[in-house]
Amino acid sequence: MNTGANDIAEKGTSLWRDAWRRLRKNRLSVMGAIILICVIIIAVAGPWFCRYTYDEQDLLLGAAPPSTAHWLGTDPLGRDLLTRLLYGGRVSLLVGICATSVSLLIGVLYGALAGFIGGRLDSFMMRIVDILYALPFTIFVIILMVFFGRNFIFLFLAIGAVEWLTMARIVRGQVMSLREKEFIEAAYVMGLSRTRILLFHLVPNTLGPIIVYATLTIPQVMLLEAFLSFLGLGVQPPMSSWGLLIKEGVETMEEFPWLLIAPSIVLSLTLFSLNFLGDGLRDALDPRVSQD
């Protein structure tokens, strides 16, 4: 780590400024952040500049390799791959952010409550988490998606409901150690209610690990969405998502390999950036925990 003697001299540096300074020194994380920002901007703004729509077919053209009219080529129905990739990016990123928010909400509240109340309720709640951890959870997501329809909202909920376990554990551990600190005692002395202490004094102090873990959850969630779409259970055509494009690419990869290669690169690159950024944030916000 880069924490040297000059840290002690620099009085009054906030945690966030300190973290920002450490993050900037991590070249891979900075690269990840830049790629990620580019991907987000292109996916959000890109479709406005497209000449085609994501479901516009050109059956006479069929599958064509990249050209000046279609920069990344077209699929067997003559749909422009670049356009579908951009729209798919919107969907994939949206799923990543929304499903992570769901898991964040459940995990933080559950973990904070367990850690704050403690005692028998805590051990009971954590026992449930232990048991759920042991379950082959993807199987349940698959069953849910097959039997209850491939609804978009449902996709967020199903993925979010699966990914909250680790978040609950992390937040609980943090709250348990913070609960005994003097500033919480002071809050009690000031006569604040328990709910207020929990929500406004304990949870905000666990923000560092929450941010780090949320950054690492987004790629997992995006991967799960792509996995489901690949099996034909996630986003449905003619809508587009990166997982779905990869699925469609695989079906025709021997004749039209470009349909597989472009979405594969984009998905992998995005996951790559998110993982690097998450690792960097972890090192920056919590220098005690080294990598791995």
Next chain:
Amino acid sequence: MTRYILKRMLEFIPVLFVIITMTFFLVRLAPGGPFDADKRISIEAQKRIEAHYKLDQPLYKQYIDYLKGAAKGDLGPSFKKSSRSVREWILLRLPVSLELGFYALLIALVLGMGAGVLAALRPNSKLDHGPMALAMVGICVPNFVLGPLLVLIFASWLGWLPVAGWRTPLDKILPSFTLGAVYAAYIARLTRAGMLEILAQDFIRTARAKGLSEVRIVLRHALRGGIQPVVAFLGPAIAGMLTGSFVVETVFQVPGLGREFVESAFNRDYTMVIGTVLVYAVLVMVLNLVADIANAWIDPRIRNQ
């Protein structure tokens, strides 16, 4: 130790009960049934089929009957592939999946630990950065991308390996590697970190001072402590491989349990879905227990807890 194992195995029973119950009601309460899609048969014929499979009885009675059967190891008939019972289908498909998982784990351990140890011995050299960058790529490329890309390169373009199938040893290379690659990458990173920590310790310096060869130091003294994080990772890795097998078996047309599960879910083959989920749950729990025992065996600190 025996008491610990027994205690853990007793815990299996309530968990399995919860899993059966959850899966049973989840698939039953969903709209649609296994015989809906068949429009060729008349309503009376459909009624007869449903009566034959006891689907016309009240749900709670079906549930109790299923539990009674499951306790005796009878998982009922398959609704869609009636040539065999669910139990027979599972006994047919499971060995294939276990074989695939075994090869994948082997590849992951050999490649991952090999690369990790080499990287730790020469930190910050080309031998370190090369494999570690590759490991990061391995972590970020999902198996449903890696599999098709490997097929495209090695089967379609180069023609060295078959596109799909599961008969000859050559068939098994690409699926096993696709399933194992991610874990090889994780294990490489874990081994490197673990080994770096151990190699910096005093007893390694003592071993060097005694004049032991580098090979002996690494293999006999450092490795045991260095691979602890890897052993701890085995539990989650094995659970993850189950999920991975859905994709890999679908992409490579491997006749294993993973593909069977996905197919039966799509076909709404109730009994098949519940049966496979049950087998997966038992598998995950047993393998997690084995991983925990291995953990305790290698690390005395855990053993004493």
